[in-house]
Amino acid sequence: MPRRAAAAVALLCLPAALAVVVWSLIRSPLQLVLGLVLILLAVTAAWTALVHHGVSRLLAAIAALVALAATVALPDIRVVAVIAVLTGLTVLSAATAELAIAHDLTPATTTRAVGPARHGALLMNPWSGGGKVARFELEDKARELGVTPIVLRRGQDLRKLAEQAVADGADVLGMAGGDGSQALVADVARRHGVAFVCVPAGTRNHFALDLGLDRDDVPAALAAFGDALERRVDLALLGDLVFVNNVSLGVYATVVQSGAYRDAKLTTTTQLLPDLLGPQAPGFDLRFTRPDGSAAQAADIVLVSNGAYHLESLRGFGTRGSLDAGVLGVVTVTVDRARDVTALLSAEAAGTLRHFRGYRDWTAREFEIDSGQPLLDVGVDGEALRLPPPLRFRSLPGALRVRVPAGLAGGAAPPTRPAEGFTALWQVLWGRPARRRA
Structure with a gap:
């Protein structure tokens, strides 16, 4: 019943939104259009400020503030x-739709039931995640x-600790930490x-998310040391370096190199963007x-991932x-510095990155980048490195045995197209499963 109720709410949001728009157009059509135009101007000016230095940044920031102030100052505040x-x-609508259909749209995986670990070992990074x-x-x-x-x-080598745990008889290795640590210990388990x-x-x-784990309930993952489900998942290599999620180059990779990034992400990004995406920025030799x-x-951005990501935005990948x-x-x-920056921002804000004209995606078993x-x-x-080109990537299919708590459905549900999502919500509303046909 909670899922059916969530489906009903998600479906009702669309006619509710249409009713709000129609009502506003009837009462004050010109002000609604003007309000939307002012917000678009504010967003465009704000982005212009981010990718410029000096006087240009100041003028664009002032323009953004003026546009926002003008929106708030419209005579009909209802806009x-x-x-x-x-x-x-x-x-x-998005939140309730996910609650309603995510379980049924989770991709099926081949798993087998396994008993408790005979000698489980859990490595922990006490500084991860705050x-x-x-x-x-x-x-x-x-x-x-x-x-x-x-x-x-402090001063210990995580890989050596994992190797020692296996030498001491561990038949199941766990890692409590970020994705960089997960990749390192997963590599030891694979070997x-x-x-x-x-x-x-x-x-x-991200690796936990795509395994279907609840990232907010950290201790729940420890149940995988008991009766659990085991499956094989892929790993990927950059040279001899294993990664579980992705490798990024270009804008994001350059920003995270800054020593100030972890403590001041927004400030650091704001300071560096003009030199990376501004009109005079030289671009990236990739x-x-x-x-x-x-x-x-x-x-300007290259993302090579362990498995294909469904991207509608660069936030969170x-x-x-x-x-x-x-x-x-x-x-x-x-x-294209001259005409694409605003279009990229609009696509990013609207969650339609795939429709940006400079966007390309594909899959491959191997890939190489030179410079x-x-x-x-x-x-x-997420770990900042500097490596000599060429960079050679390849997939390691089914390289890792992963255990998850018994009863876990599988991986994360990929986002659905609007028509497919509407049909799935309708199915759930009437008490039928929304799972896609194979």
Whole structure:
């Protein structure tokens, strides 16, 4: 019943939004249109400010503030309320739709039931996620389950600790930390053929999300050391370096190189964007071959992922419908400084990145990036590195045995197209499953 109620709310949001728009158009059509135009101007001016220095940045920021002030100062204040209500209905519709259909649209995976670990070991990074290991008392909870806790200390090597745990007889290795730590311990598990448990104690934990774990309930993942479901998932290689999520190059990879990024993400990004995407920015020397065989000499964003991401926005890098397809996902975004920056911002804000003219995506088992630069800024599962080109990527199909708590449905549900989502919601509303046909 909760899912049916959520489906009803999601479906009702559309006619409610249409009713709000019609009502506003009848009462004050010119002001509604003017309000939307002013908001568009404010967004465009704000982005212009971000990608410029000096006087240009100041003037664009003033223009953005003036446009916002003009929106609020419209004689009929209901225009602002209408825009706020439409935004709220959109958010509510998306949230309730996910609650209603995500379970049924979760891709099926091949799993097998396994018994408790004979000798489980859980490695923990106490600094990840702002101290989640201590906050959720993972060390004590691991001991209660008969799992050996191994807490990383200053100056210790995480890989060596994982190798030692296997040498001491561990048949299941777990990692409580961020995705970079997950990849390192997963690589050790892969090399020794032992099972792996992901405990989402980092900041983002995309790997845990796509495994279907609840990132807000960190201790729940420890149940995978008991009776559990085991499946095989892919890993990916950059040279000899394993990653579980993605490798980024270009704008994002350059921003995260800054030592101030982790403590001041927004400020650092604002300071660097003019030199990366501004009118005088030189662009990024990233050379690769497209799937049609044509050669690309530059791109502003390149994302190479372990499995294909469904991207509608660059925020958070989306989700993967499958972790066992045996392919790399490749996304490239190329921005024409003179005319594309505003279009990119609009596509990003609207969640329609795939429709941006500089966007390309495809899958491959192997991929290579070259450059005339001696070192390239690279973000590997969120960790900032500088590596010499060429960079060679390849997929490792089914390389890792992963255990998840018994009863977990599978991976994350990929976003659906509007027509498909509407049909799925209608099915759930009438008490029928929304799962896609194979």
